[in-house]
Amino acid sequence: xxxxxxxxxxxxxxxxxxxxxxxxxxxxxxxxxxxxxxxxxxxxxxxxxxxxxxxxxxxxxxxxxxxxxxxxxxxxxxxxxxxxxxxxxxxxxxxxxxxxxxxxxxxxxxxxxxxxxxxxxxxxxxxxxxxxxxxxxxxxxxxxxxxxxxxxxxxxxxxxxxxxxxxxxxxxxxxxxxxxxxxxxxxxxxxxxxxxxxxxxxxxxxxxxxxxxxxxxxxxxxxxxxxxxxxxxxxxxxxxxxxxxxxxxxxxxxxxxxxxxxxxxxxxxxxxxxxxxxxxxxxxxxxxxxxxxxxxxxxxxxxxxxxxxxxxxxxxxxxxxxxxxxxxxxxxxxxxxxxxxxxxxxxxxxxxxxxxxxxxxxxxxxxxxxxxxxxxxxxxxxxxxxxxxxxxxxxxxxxxxxxxxxxxxxxxxxxxx
Amino acid sequence: xxxxxxxxxxxxxxxxxxxxxxxxxxxxxxxxxxxxxxxxxxxxxxxxxxxxxxxxxxxxxxxxxxxxxxxxxxxxxxxxxxxxxxxxxxxxxxxxxxxxxxxxxxxxxxxxxxxxxxxxxxxxxxxxxxxxxxxxxxxxxxxxxxx
Numbered sequence: 233x234x235x236x237x238x239x240x241x242x243x244x245x246x247x248x249x250x251x252x253x254x255x256x257x258x259x260x261x262x263x264x265x266x267x268x269x270x271x272x273x274x275x276x277x278x279x280x281x282x283x284x285x286x287x288x289x290x291x292x293x294x295x296x297x298x299x300x301x302x303x304x305x306x307x308x309x310x311x312x313x314x315x316x317x318x319x320x321x322x323x324x325x326x327x328x329x330x331x332x333x334x335x336x337x338x339x340x341x342x343x344x345x346x347x348x349x350x351x352x353x354x355x356x357x358x359x360x361x362x363x364x365x366x367x368x369x370x371x372x373x374x375x376x377x378x379x380x381x382x383x384x385x386x387x388x389x390x391x392x393x394x395x396x397x398x399x400x401x402x403x404x405x406x407x408x409x410x411x412x413x414x415x416x417x418x419x420x421x422x423x424x425x426x427x428x429x430x431x432x433x434x435x436x437x438x439x440x441x442x443x444x445x446x447x448x449x450x451x452x453x454x455x456x457x458x459x460x461x462x463x464x465x466x467x468x469x470x471x472x473x474x475x476x477x478x479x480x481x482x483x484x485x486x487x488x489x490x491x492x493x494x495x496x497x498x499x500x501x502x503x504x505x506x507x508x509x510x511x512x513x514x515x516x517x518x519x520x521x522x523x524x525x526x527x528x529x530x531x532x533x534x535x536x537x538x539x540x541x542x543x544x545x546x547x548x549x550x551x552x553x554x555x556x557x558x559x560x561x562x563x564x565x566x567x568x569x570x571x572x573x574x575x576x577x578x579x580x581x582x583x584x585x586x587x588x589x590x591x592x593x594x595x596x597x598x599x600x601x602x603x604x605x606x607x608x609x610x611x612x613x614x615x616x617x618x619x620x621x622x623x624x625x626x627x628x629x630x631x632x633x634x635x636x637x638x639x640x641x642x643x644x645x646x647x648x649x
Numbered sequence: 650x651x652x653x654x655x656x657x658x659x660x661x662x663x664x665x666x667x668x669x670x671x672x673x674x675x676x677x678x679x680x681x682x683x684x685x686x687x688x689x690x691x692x693x694x695x696x697x698x699x700x701x702x703x704x705x706x707x708x709x710x711x712x713x714x715x716x717x718x719x720x721x722x723x724x725x726x727x728x729x730x731x732x733x734x735x736x737x738x739x740x741x742x743x744x745x746x747x748x749x750x751x752x753x754x755x756x757x758x759x760x761x762x763x764x765x766x767x768x769x770x771x772x773x774x775x776x777x778x779x780x781x782x783x784x785x786x787x788x789x790x791x792x793x794x795x796x
Binding site (some may be wrong): 584585586587588589591592593596603604605612618619647648 | 652655656661664665685686687688689690710711712713714769771772775
């Protein structure tokens with residue numbers, strides 16, 4: 233019985249032992265040690281249910297979607313569109329017209345920049361982001377600014393790693409055409425109280441895009457309750473396959489936006505005189521989509537929902553509290569990012585030991601963490617650090633794995649400190 | 650694969666106490682090296698006397714491997730001629746990247762301590778950054794990035 237079958241029955245906390253059996257990769261060893269995978273903010277692992285759903289699709293149901301009258305094409309289309317409906321329900325969008333399949337968060341943001349931004353923004357217009365952003369929520373806007381003459385504005389952060397709300401509000405003006413904010417910081421784990429930021433933007437009629445890559449895997453996200461206009465996230469951080477992600481967009485905005493890539497599937501009729509574009513969401517999905525990956529994402533959503541996002545969030549929070557307690561006992565360890573509300577991400581430095589050396593020493597003990605700038609170089613610059621070490625937890629991690637992390641950090645101190 | 654192979658005593662020592670860790674304000678050649686993966690940044694300074702390297706130093710920040718490698722580099726090329734430095738660069742490149750390289754380890758002296766890096770592919774760029782930066786400086790390029 234998979235953990236999902238066991239838990240779907242009733243309430244109570246998650247049984248991590250049963251859950252771990254659902255993830256084949258967690259059984260492997262690394263350098264002779266059991267794997268402690270604490271790099272979930274970079275990419276999570278997949279349960280067998282997701283791997284099987286993709287294999288089953290390739291073994292039984294594969295054909296191109298939206299094209300043929302033959303049986304398999306219809307079956308593949310039903311599975312693919314079924315996955316879209318799962319995504320819609322998962323984030324509570326009004327309609328599947330608002331669910332665009334893309335390659336990931338990065339492509340989702342680029343889509344908005346190039347379709348929405350490029351037609352709407354001009355010289356003097358401003359796009360407002362925060363200092364916490366991942367490069368994926370910075371660079372597409374910089375490129376857009378070069379193309380349109382718009383300007384990128386950056387709301388500062390505080391020492392604890394929170395976006396300074398007052399400074400953000402002061403930067404909102406009649407020139408602001410879009411707010412693009414992380415929901416959860418990938419580098420520090422800060423949960424940004426986006427309701428407040430969205431309300432301030434809405435009061436001025438400014439649309440809001442949220443980068444939800446780090447939020448969707450770890451908390452219940454409801455795009456209608458958030459009242460955001462765009463929401464971007466990736467499958468591979470939420471136990472789904474790589475190569476697929478989602479752009480949620482408010483239907484009225486998406487309807488008015490031009491396609492950003494042309495090709496098959498995104499058209500109704502093509503002649504050399506005139507092409508009529510397809511309706512939503514297909515207008516934004518040129519070419520054969522990542523069908524198996526969409527189906528895998530649907531299976532990941534089924535898995536997460538069966539465990540329950542509230543129980544997942546509770547289990548991960550418990551790991552965060554335990555990790556903070558244990559890590560605080562290590563001399564010379566400094567936490568980077570201490571916001572009161574955080575996802576299960578701990579960024580830190582250790583005196584006299586460079587994060588990159590930490591990464592190697594931990595790896596030799598089978599403990600996988602991320603070291604470096606986490607694709608958020610402005611955050612590193614803010615703290616005056618070249619890099620940090622980052623441990624990030626998922627619901628399948630255990631206290632014993634955190635203990636192994638702590639032991640390996642002691643080894644690193646002895647070797648290099 | 651043993652961690653002690655990577656972090657040998659010489660490496661740990663040169664990381665804790667890097668040699669020639671200073672700037673040379675009137676350097677004849679200098680270049681900046683950058684490893685975007687881990688954020689290592691260093692600058693190599695060279696003072697020339699004809700075609701001989703009369704002084705060499707480095708500044709910046711990085712992991713133990715990159716700092717120790719840069720420190721060992723400065724010790725090993727001070728006093729050498731430009732062609733000798735070039736030859737050493739080629740040998741180090743082989744040592745760090747080629748599994749079957751035939752290298753006269755004793756001739757490399759302390760630099761041989763870096764041979765363990767080869768077993769840790771993710772760290773080869775850390776060890777080679779200073780050598781690429783030196784090469785850039787000697788060829789009068791201003792910047793090099795190991796990405």
